[in-house]
Amino acid sequence: MPTSPSFLHRLPVLILLMLAAPASAQVGATASGTDAIEIPAADAQPAAVPVPDLREQLAACAICHGEHGEGATEGGEYFPHLAGKPAGYLLAQMQAFRDGRRLYPRMVYLMQYMDDGWLGEIAHWYAAQPAHTQRVESTALDAAARARAETLVYSGDPERGLPACAACHGDRLTGVEPGIPALVGLPTDYLIAQLGGWITGARSSKAPDCMADIARRIDPVDIRLVSTWLAGQSAAPGERPLPAGSVEPPMPCGSLTAAHDPAVTTEASP
Amino acid sequence: MNRRGIRWGRLALLLPLLAILLVGVLMFRAQGGFAPFKVPEEGSRPAALDDAQVEHGAYLARIGNCVTCHTTRGGTPYSGGRVFQSEYGSIHAGNLTPDPETGLGDWTLEEFRHAMRHGVSRTGPLYPVFPFANFAHLTDHDLDALFAFLGTLPPVKAAAPENVLTFPASWRHGAVLAWRMLFHRPRTQADDPSKPAQWNRGRYLVDGLGHCDMCHSGRGAMQSLPVEQYMAGGHITGLGWYAPPLDRISLERWDTAELADYLRSGVSRHGSAYGSMAEVIYTSLQYLDEGDALAIATYIKTIEPSLSRRARARNRGDLVTTGPASANGLLIYQNHCAQCHGDDGRGRGLDYPPLAGNPLVASASAVNSVRLVLFGGAAPTTEGNPRPYSMPPYVGRLADDEIAAVVSYIRAAWGNGAPPVSLDEVRALRRIPLD
Numbered sequence: 001m002p003t004s005p006s007f008l009h010r011l012p013v014l015i016l017l018m019l020a021a022p023a024s025a026q027v028g029a030t031a032s033g034t035d036a037i038e039i040p041a042a043d044a045q046p047a048a049v050p051v052p053d054l055r056e057q058l059a060a061c062a063i064c065h066g067e068h069g070e071g072a073t074e075g076g077e078y079f080p081h082l083a084g085k086p087a088g089y090l091l092a093q094m095q096a097f098r099d100g101r102r103l104y105p106r107m108v109y110l111m112q113y114m115d116d117g118w119l120g121e122i123a124h125w126y127a128a129q130p131a132h133t134q135r136v137e138s139t140a141l142d143a144a145a146r147a148r149a150e151t152l153v154y155s156g157d158p159e160r161g162l163p164a165c166a167a168c169h170g171d172r173l174t175g176v177e178p179g180i181p182a183l184v185g186l187p188t189d190y191l192i193a194q195l196g197g198w199i200t201g202a203r204s205s206k207a208p209d210c211m212a213d214i215a216r217r218i219d220p221v222d223i224r225l226v227s228t229w230l231a232g233q234s235a236a237p238g239e240r241p242l243p244a245g246s247v248e249p250p251m252p253c254g255s256l257t258a259a260h261d262p263a264v265t266t267e268a269s270p
Numbered sequence: 271m272n273r274r275g276i277r278w279g280r281l282a283l284l285l286p287l288l289a290i291l292l293v294g295v296l297m298f299r300a301q302g303g304f305a306p307f308k309v310p311e312e313g314s315r316p317a318a319l320d321d322a323q324v325e326h327g328a329y330l331a332r333i334g335n336c337v338t339c340h341t342t343r344g345g346t347p348y349s350g351g352r353v354f355q356s357e358y359g360s361i362h363a364g365n366l367t368p369d370p371e372t373g374l375g376d377w378t379l380e381e382f383r384h385a386m387r388h389g390v391s392r393t394g395p396l397y398p399v400f401p402f403a404n405f406a407h408l409t410d411h412d413l414d415a416l417f418a419f420l421g422t423l424p425p426v427k428a429a430a431p432e433n434v435l436t437f438p439a440s441w442r443h444g445a446v447l448a449w450r451m452l453f454h455r456p457r458t459q460a461d462d463p464s465k466p467a468q469w470n471r472g473r474y475l476v477d478g479l480g481h482c483d484m485c486h487s488g489r490g491a492m493q494s495l496p497v498e499q500y501m502a503g504g505h506i507t508g509l510g511w512y513a514p515p516l517d518r519i520s521l522e523r524w525d526t527a528e529l530a531d532y533l534r535s536g537v538s539r540h541g542s543a544y545g546s547m548a549e550v551i552y553t554s555l556q557y558l559d560e561g562d563a564l565a566i567a568t569y570i571k572t573i574e575p576s577l578s579r580r581a582r583a584r585n586r587g588d589l590v591t592t593g594p595a596s597a598n599g600l601l602i603y604q605n606h607c608a609q610c611h612g613d614d615g616r617g618r619g620l621d622y623p624p625l626a627g628n629p630l631v632a633s634a635s636a637v638n639s640v641r642l643v644l645f646g647g648a649a650p651t652t653e654g655n656p657r658p659y660s661m662p663p664y665v666g667r668l669a670d671d672e673i674a675a676v677v678s679y680i681r682a683a684w685g686n687g688a689p690p691v692s693l694d695e696v697r698a699l700r701r702i703p704l705d
Contacts, residue, residue, distance in 0.1 A: 054657070098343075103705075109645055117651070117656060121657065
């Protein structure tokens with residue numbers, strides 16, 4: 001293959017860029033596993049316990065979820081943020097992957113030989129990172145579609161027995177401690193896949209599985225509408241989940257009882 | 271003259287039949303004769319002697335890793351149902367809890383001992399995925415403790431799903447009898463008085479309860495375990511990971527204490543446990559007491575790599591090179607790997623495994639390296655390593671030819687000297703089931 005002179009001119013620059021990439025990444029990773037990072041002041045959680053920096057240990061997570069769990073990495077636009085999500089929720093999801101309640105092979109594969117103690121530490125570490133609940137994409141919806149999505153999100157659809165998303169996930173849709181995740185700051189595809197997963201059983205929670213009931217009542221067209229609308233919403237920078245007890249869920253949820261169970265929400269070790 | 275000819279003709283017909291019969295009789299005797307099929311009909315179900323016996327049984331069940339095969343993901347421990355895939359179809363593990371209908375609830379101790387040693391239960395012969403040839407080495411003391419422990423589990427009503435097998439493997443009585451006649455040669459193993467007690471204990475654990483050879487030995491025809499491929503390394507049936515050889519030369523770099531530590535912690539400066547070994551350590555070996563871990567390490571470091579070279583050569587057969595790699599392995603290594611594993615491939619302590627001079631990286635089979643690059647991995651959490659480091663998955667980040675190039679690079683670099691990995695192998699492994 002003939003090589004153009006302009007390519008040859010650019011080659012040294014390309015090589016420099018390629019060499020620079022790992023070097024700059026290295027700067028972020030020099031902190032040793034024992035260094036503590038403080039939870040940001042904006043954190044609404046009580047008692048800001050120093051959480052050990054787990055970035056080195058969690059290199060496998062970072063490649064898709066970002067170094068601090070900010071989500072939607074380059075080449076991994078599908079993947080959800082973890083940063084700032086309630087620790088109880090994050091732990092329950094990792095346990096679900098490990099124990100066969102949430103079927104996503106790549107996560108199952110990475111979680112399967114990890115005990116509750118370590119999963120709890122991972123959950124607390126991501127929960128302590130600055131929340132990433134800002135819009136990751138925006139798709140224009142026409143007025144009728146937007147109105148339908150907003151009705152579903154804030155009022156639900158009593159005819160179908162659908163509670164409002166906001167009834168559990170909070171008025172700001174940023175989730176509620178300790179077990180309800182944010183619905184903002186997530187890609188459309190991810191949101192659609194989760195609702196689909198609840199319908200097929202690829203994703204499940206402890207009984208009574210409220211989200212499975214809800215997903216099976218939503219019209220598939222509405223799933224797309226709501227997911228697209230949610231992906232276009234933004235919380236304030238760093239806005240965290242509401243404190244525990246902020247919402248009274250309109251239907252019984254096994255996952256919430258589990259998240260409140262002190263046996264499940266392990267504390268981050270000092 | 272004529273009459274004589276007829277007589278010879280009959281004899282000529284009869285002789286091969288007689289020979290076949292004789293060989294059949296000899297093979298039947300070689301697999302143990304009728305004795306294995308005489309499942310004790312009389313027996314008792316003794317109450318556990320004491321708490322110490324149950325505790326001993328619980329320890330043995332842990333280190334024998336009964337729970338891993340007899341539990342589904344997220345299922346009740348020991349209630350069975352886990353599926354094992356092979357070229358003949360799928361086989362499901364039984365329920366070991368004391369449920370009278372679907373478990374061992376009305377088994378007698380004599381039946382349990384018999385099934386463990388001979389691989390035949392009241393329902394007939396068990397498929398050899400159950401390591402009865404190993405468990406035949408167990409003492410009555412240990413078998414009785416295991417049975418006592420299993421009897422203390424909460425009974426779970428859980429019938430194992432039907433096996434799905436192709437004919438003739440699906441004809442259990444016939445197929446297993448034929449397999450036993452061809453390959454099963456019962457052996458008991460007495461302690462070798464010329465060896466220290468620790469070595470004998472190690473061999474008892476490795477060949478008996480530990481059934482290490484089920485993964486670490488090479489497989490012969492019909493999934494048999496030929497003596498000459500003992501611990502020569504092999505592909506784990508149905509799971510696709512490669513279990514490396516365990517012998518004096520392969521384990522040269524480890525001192526006994528390091529190896530014992532690794533068995534319990536899952537990490538060492540020579541490498542960490544991923545894949546099937548991570549599972550074995552997570553569910554089983556991390557609970558070894560220090561003495562047993564040292565005993566196992568002591569024994570496996572003395573295994574002679576007798577004919578393993580031949581087995582290794584056979585394993586190399588799946589490495590078909592397809593000409594020079596189309597991507598630059600060194601450049602990919604520098605961009606994605608060197609940050610942790612180092613330009614010199616030496617890794618860092620217990621956190622980042624060394625790639626240089628690592629026999630697993632340079633082993634006959636590249637499946638482990640390719641799978642780790644594709645899907646990442648993490649060492650298991652153990653008391654000795656509660657916060658394991660992890661390897662990022664590069665599927666979706668690197669193309670198949672880039673993965674082939676970078677794995678070929680680490681296999682060749684720093685004197686590793688192993689042949690390259692082909693694009694086809696990476697493509698095949700990309701489709702491997704992960705969970």
